Amino acid sequence: MGTENELKDLIIPDHVAIIMDGNGRWAKKRGLPRTFGHRQGCTVVERTVEDAARIGLKYLTVYAFSTENWKRSEDEVGALMQLFRYYMVRLLDVAVKNNVRVKMIGDRRRFPEDIIAGIDRLENDTKEATGLTFVIAVNYGGRDEIRRAAIKFAEDVKAGRREASEEFSEDDFSEYLDTAHMPYPDLLIRTSGELRLSNFLLWQLAYSEIYITDLYWPDFNRDELINAIKAYNKRNRRFGGV
Ligand code: IPE
Numbered sequence: 001m002g003t004e005n006e007l008k009d010l011i012i013p014d015h016v017a018i019i020m021d022g023n024g025r026w027a028k029k030r031g032l033p034r035t036f037g038h039r040q041g042c043t044v045v046e047r048t049v050e051d052a053a054r055i056g057l058k059y060l061t062v063y064a065f066s067t068e069n070w071k072r073s074e075d076e077v078g079a080l081m082q083l084f085r086y087y088m089v090r091l092l093d094v095a096v097k098n099n100v101r102v103k104m105i106g107d108r109r110r111f112p113e114d115i116i117a118g119i120d121r122l123e124n125d126t127k128e129a130t131g132l133t134f135v136i137a138v139n140y141g142g143r144d145e146i147r148r149a150a151i152k153f154a155e156d157v158k159a160g161r162r163e164a165s166e167e168f169s170e171d172d173f174s175e176y177l178d179t180a181h182m183p184y185p186d187l188l189i190r191t192s193g194e195l196r197l198s199n200f201l202l203w204q205l206a207y208s209e210i211y212i213t214d215l216y217w218p219d220f221n222r223d224e225l226i227n228a229i230k231a232y233n234k235r236n237r238r239f240g241g242v
């Protein structure tokens, strides 16, 4: 168990985003079906939300299901849907206990109706919380998000609510993204050693610091979160300046 002391001299990033990868490999290493990895991964999500809230992050965003993950077997996708159903209920509990506001990004319209209702409820029942904002990316793709934002913008222009002029800024555009009103991630963590973005937050990660760990997501823990924050503290963010 870590102490407050070890955090004392660290700058805590406002927003940490995580690509939770490696559930399947974690299970395979143990001779278990991939879905066991997903189940263990959900437990680690709960713990990480609590750790993030205690450490004092303002935003934690996790990548739970991509627009490309529908390509997986019917069995695996079905098992993931079942896990969402189950963990949305548990998460409500964790969120309420820890003063956490939950938000989902991604295109939820593709999910079964009961899951959409569960997402709406989770957001609604936690919207007054003042602690950590926990953002879950489900049926999320960075390209898809930008495409949907462009459609919303075009609709506003057509309806006369917006003008498509040079005055329309990057900040104006970002308000059409699912992450409207959220700060961009300061730090991106990817587990299981892969060196790619896999279509996560393409617009928002433009200047984020990146930390890759070889741990599989089900083995991720508070110590590794602190290691990532320590590494972040050694970075020199320049945003294109000098
Ligand atoms: C991440 O683990 C969870 C999801 C993408 C839903 P994976 O399922 O991608 O696990 P690996 O990468 O195959 O080990």
Ligand code: IPE
Pocket (backbone or CB within 6 Å): 019, 020, 021, 022, 063, 064, 065, 066, 069, 194, 196, 198
């Ligand atoms: C990224 O992991 C998506 C999530 C963690 C939800 P993937 O396992 O889908 O990414 P690739 O296929 O290795 O790029």
Ligand code: MG
Pocket (backbone or CB within 6 Å): 021, 022, 023
């Ligand atoms: Mg993977």
